[in-house]
Amino acid sequence: MIAILMRELRTYFKTPIGYIFMGLFLLVSGFFFTFVNLSTGSTYFTSFLQNILFLYLFAIPLLTMRLISEERRSRTDQLLLTSPITVTEIVLGKFLAAFFVYAFTLLVTVSYAIVVGTFGDLWIWETVGGYVGILLLGSSFIAVGVFVSALSENQVSAAFFTFFALLLIWFIDLVKTVVPGGPVANGVFAMIIVLGVAGYFYSNTGSVVAAAAVLLAGTLTAGALYIALPLVFNRLIINALSWFGLLERFNPFTIGLLRFDAVVFYVSFTSVFLYLTVNVIEKRRWA
Amino acid sequence: MKRLKYGGYAGITTFVVIVAAVVLNLLAQQIGWQIDLTDTAVFTLSPQTRATVDGLTDDVTIYILASRQPVNAQVMEVLDRYARSSDRIRLETVDPEQSPGIVARFDPDGRGLETGSVIVATQQAFRAIRRADLFSQDTTNPNAPQIVGLDVERRITSALAFLAGGQTPIVYQTQGHGEVDLSTAGGGRLGEQFRASNLELRRLNLIQAAEIPSDTAILSIVRPQSDFSPSEIAKVERFLSRGGKLFLAIELAAGELPNLSLLLERYGIGIPAAVVLEPDRNFNIGQPLQLAPQLSDSPITTPLVEANFSVVTPLARPVQELSTRPRGITFDALLTTSGQSFYRSDLANESLSMVPGDVRGPVAVAAKAVERDFVTNEEISRIVVVGNVSFIALVDQVSGNLDFLLNSFGWLEPQGQILSIRSRSTFRFPMQMTGMQQLVFAVLFVVVIPAAILITGFVTWLRRRYL
Incomplete structure (x- = not known):
């Protein structure tokens, strides 16, 4: 894993991509810091961290687009997959390389906080919490980017689809406010999910029987949920969308709260997407 | 067959991983651990609140009125702390447009409960x-009021104390000498x-009353504005002798x-x-008569020091410790001026500098x-004396006042009935920078650092483009 990590880190800085990511990220965040904090004298540093979040929509695809898709395009993935290292190590190495570049870029912005602390009243622990939150949020975004990159053979399409995936996550809170409630809408949603899972099983196994078994089990589970826990069932869409509410869970960090459930959420979200990435690559071995 | 085996295995493990992640998150939500990283412990409930919550015997619902606009995140977090602190407290978000009955029930006078208001209710x-x-x-x-703190805990705990039927200490304010009604x-x-703060204010005319009420x-x-008669003083003395508490501002x-x-x-005391x-100038607000005295280390003033608050007392008179003090008396200054200060008995002299006759x-x-x-060393009575009244008129402008x-009333009646919970400051002093310093940092962060990185990237690309 270390070999992959080092190789990816070298690639970031032997090609312009790492410099472009860092340079543009710091250019825009420098603008925000200047206009939000320096020009007004504001010492509310976590509001600066909140303000630069939109930057991630564009910066994260830039960071992750080539990670796996480039291996497929240049056919070097065959070499990697036949090497002694596991797919998990490959994915972790690539993810960590992107994460370290991102974390190092954020480290530069600590100099902004030092300026605030020197000339004003900086709440240090709140700022530390803000950085913990933004690192966790960034790791989740990077995991999504790595996953999308594994699905694509083309860097540009990987960047494009990562951007849309992040955009969808961005507006998830807004979507939640307009989704219909009630048993019918949630029932339809539950069946779409069950059909999706059955389709996933079919694409994996090629077995109609396995897919039908999943369809039957899923339908029965949904029915049981409707009868046993109607309150949970009637909020199925909202609850499902909430699992993608990455930004909502970042808010406590900006007001000075380090919440255990938010940390667990980001870590598990990142882990699930890395696991899915491993599965996508593994599938190419046996499919 | 190989595809069925591997595909089935991958499908099942994916399902298990996702379910495990969901369960893990549900558990984490239930545990609800969190660390308050704010300098003023904005999200930490005080021991007095915990005691009040633990003493609840009825179920309490805290309603927060919310429509499309999200409720202030800090307010929601503090309310969530209450809900997590006791099984008896339930937090419910109510949309007044969808549930007009709620507003009608809790606002019978129709004075208007706007979105973001909170109702603390039991069945009764x-x-x-x-x-x-x-x-x-x-x-x-x-023209531009500024939010400087969060007062949620004091308000909610006061409401809980009221609903729990706890005693409300009564403060009797003397009348008949031109006194201010608080x-x-x-x-x-x-x-x-x-x-x-769970205090009830009542008026009392000492001339008419036979004694100060029990x-x-x-x-x-x-x-x-005028002196008390000897008979009134005698009533006050009898009150103090039987364990009374006195707040005096002159x-x-x-x-x-x-x-x-x-x-x-x-x-x-003199x-x-x-x-x-x-x-x-460190201890006035621009004029020698407008004092911002030093705060001593005492239960009344230490919370102000911690919150970075000042007390402003314009046109104050001295509250001296007399050289001859009766036995059993402990005197503690609360607000003290600097070594450069002085006081003057000749009020006709308008000089702002020290003149002969002034006392350093x-x-x-x-x-x-x-x-x-x-x-026996048993406590008999307590008093707080303030040589100033104008500070009360400034309570709206100066949080420290x-x-x-x-806090003075809280110290006088330390039985736990008066809430010593104060607003949690969220205010931070802004950066003090010169225009040149601002420019230097702006150029550094917007031009120098990004340009240095981008130029390094360009040079790297130039060097390696033919490799």
């Missing part, structure tokens, strides 16, 4: 807290602050008050008819004293 009773009262504001500039001071806002928690004498204009002075001598001047400071302008039985006043 309720208390509504308006959104504006959940925050403490600095209204020094009335319940109407500041357009009634001060009275609301006392209610929020249910008096604290006797308050604020701005007497203004400069009251002049000599021989009978009240005699009462204070019992506590080793209140000369003099004015305190403070030339040290430092001098206290507020003090507390405790009387103990010098044999309000806290100083309420």
Whole structure:
């Protein structure tokens, strides 16, 4: 894993991509810091961290687009997959390389906080919490980017689809406010999910029987949920969308709260997407 | 067959991983651990709140009125702390447009409960807290009031204490000498602050009353413009002798008050008819008569020091410790001026500098004293004396003044009935930079650092493009 990590880190800085990511990220965040904090004298540093979040929509695809898709395009993935290292190590190495570049870029912005602390009243622990939150949020975004990159053979399409995936996550809170409630809408949603899972099983196994078994089990589970826990069932869409509410869970960090459930959420979200990435690559071995 | 085996295995493990992640998150939500990283412990409930919550015997629902606009995140987090602190407390978000019955039930007078307001209710009773009262504001500039703190805990705990049927200590305010009525001071806002701190204000005419009522928690004498009669003083003395508590604020204009002075001598306190001047700019607010004295280390003033609050006392008179102090008396200055300060008895002299006859400071302008039985050391009575009344008029503008006043009452009646919870400051002092410093940092962060990185990237690309 270390070999992959080092190789990816070298690639970031032997090609312009790492410099472009860092340079543009710091250019825009420098603008925000200047206009939000320096020009007004504001010492509310976590509001600066909140303000630069939109930057991630564009910066994260830039960071992750080539990670796996480039291996497929240049056919070097065959070499990697036949090497002694596991797919998990490959994915972790690539993810960590992107994460370290991102974390190092954020480290530069600590100099902004030092300026605030020197000339004003900086709440240090709140700022530390803000950085913990933004690192966790960034790791989740990077995991999504790595996953999308594994699905694509083309860097540009990987960047494009990562951007849309992040955009969808961005507006998830807004979507939640307009989704219909009630048993019918949630029932339809539950069946779409069950059909999706059955389709996933079919694409994996090629077995109609396995897919039908999943369809039957899923339908029965949904029915049981409707009868046993109607309150949970009637909020199925909202609850499902909430699992993608990455930004909502970042808010406590900006007001000075380090919440255990938010940390667990980001870590598990990142882990699930890395696991899915491993599965996508593994599938190419046996499919 | 190979595909079925591997594909089935991958599908099942993916399902298991996702379910495990969901369960893990549900568990984490249930545990609800969190660390409050704010400097002023904005999201940490005080021991007094915990005691109040633990003492609840009825189920309580905290309703928060919310429509499309999200409720302030800080308010929601503090309310969530209450809900997590007791099984008896439930938090419910209500949309007033969709549930107009709720508003009608809790706002029968139709005074208007705007979105963001909170209602604390049991089956029998309720208390509504308006959104504006959940925050403490600095209204020094009335055109641009600024939120400087969060007042959620004090409001909610006060409401819980009220609903739990706990006792509300009664403060009797003397009348008949031109005193200020605290319940109407500041357009009634001060009275609301006392209610929020679980204190009931009542009036008392000492001439008419045979004795000070037995249910008096604290006797308050604020701005007497004339002296008390010997019979009134005798009633106060009897009240203090049986364990009474006294809050006394005297203004400069009251002049000599021989009978009240005699009462204070019992506590080793002197209140000369003099004015305190403070030339040290660190301890005035631009003018020697406008004092911002040093805060001592005491239960009344230490919370203000921790919150970075100042107390402003314009035109204060000295509250001196007399050289001859009766046995059993402990005197502690609360607000003290600097070594450069002085006080002047000749009020006709308008000079702002020290002149012959002035007495060099430092001098206290507020003090507390405790009387103990010098044999058994048992506490008999407590008093707080402030050589200033104008500070009360400034409670709306200066947060420290309000806290100083309420903390004084809290110290006088330490039975836990008065809430010592204060607004949690969320204010931070802005950066103090010169224009040149701003420019230098702006150029560094917007131009120098990004350009250095981008140029390095360009050079790297130039060097390696043919490799």
